[in-house]
Amino acid sequence: MEILEKFLDRYGDNLERLVSALLILLIGYWVSKAIRKIIMAYIERSNHDEIVLNFFHTIIKVVFTIIIILTALSTLGVDMTSLVAMFTAAAAAIALAVKETLSELIDGIMILFAKPFSKGDLIEVSGTVGKVQEISLFYTYMLTVENEKIIIPNSTVARNIIINYSSSDARRIDLDFDVAYESDIDEVKKIIYMVAKNHPLTLDIKPMVVVKEYKESSVTFLLRAWATPENWEKCKFSMLEAIKKALDEKGIEIPYPQLDVHIKDTKVDIS
Structure with a gap:
């Protein structure tokens, strides 16, 4: 004690x-x-x-x-x-x-308050496309369509153009199709229009099919259709295949580059 x-x-x-x-x-x-x-x-x-x-x-x-x-x-x-x-x-x-790190922190705070995108949005930053997974104090984490994890400094996100593909419920698909000059314009437009209109992944928005330009050996048609951001890529690829098959069934020729070579027969007197 x-x-x-x-x-x-x-x-x-x-x-x-x-x-x-x-x-x-x-x-x-x-x-x-x-x-x-x-x-x-x-x-x-x-x-x-x-x-x-x-x-x-x-x-x-x-x-x-x-x-x-x-x-x-x-x-x-x-x-x-x-x-x-x-x-x-x-x-x-x-x-x-660590002024650069502090700059990243400030940029991260600016992104959070400006809210140019939310978690799960499909965005494009500096040519990189992916879904937003997380915004930390210093980095933005994205997952690409190839399932690759991309880590982008917040300064890069804050100081570059951001394309948010999820900001709307609809995303437009633009496709070009070249057909031979001998093809019937109205028939080609109808074929492309019906495939786009009846495609299971396109939205209920009227597609647009127009003649875009005349090339050396083909006429170019432009299709504009709409799909959800989640189905955009899948819809685009499947519609390319479906329209090619539909044009083939109707005998519409899709020309490919050709080169015509003309040989001139010239006689040479060697006597």
């Missing part, structure tokens, strides 16, 4: 501070967890998409963690003025060293 009394006399204040700091950490953890749930529930009711929710969840968690740790250190008697000064100096040094 005497040893315990001496220990408490010598370290009692420090022990009390340590216990208080631990209690702050434990209670702060549970309180911050409850507050995060309330805030996230409010954000969810605001109809934000999953990407934005994950971003806010990360930010809120980091902020509360910093507040709890600083409070616990203050309870232990740590000089907060010196700590804040050291933290500020360190933050300034780190900011200079």
Whole structure:
């Protein structure tokens, strides 16, 4: 008992501070967890998409963690003025060293608030096409149609043209078909139109078939039809095949490049 009394006399204040700091950490953890749930529930009711929710969840968690740790250190008697000064100096040094990373962070925040796309949207950035999987603080993750995972820096996304193919329920398909000059224009237009109109993947929007241009050995017809963004590629390829078969059945010739070579018979007198 005497040893315990001496220990408490010598370290009692420090022990009390340590216990208080631990209690702050434990209670702060549970309180911050409850507050995060309330805030996230409010954000969810605001109809934000999953990407934005994950971003806010990360930010809120980091902020509360910093507040709890600083409070616990203050309870232990740590000089907060010196700590804040050291933290500020360190933050300034780190900011200079990782300014490119901070730029990525700012661009990520801009993307989240501007919302040019949402999770699951099919987009094109810098020539890369894929479905958006996630937006982190520094990168945007996409999955291509070839099932390849693409990781693009947020600065690239924020500073380039973004094409969002999922922004509408319909995406237009443009196809060119070359036929011989001898073909009947009205018949060709009817064949292409009926295939597009009756195709199972095209939307109930009237297709357009017109003569686009005259080439050296063929007439070019342009087809414009509509499909959902999810079925666009499949519809395009299957319609190319279906129209080729339909033209073949009607005997419509699809010309291919030809080169006519004329040889002139020239007699040479070698006598």
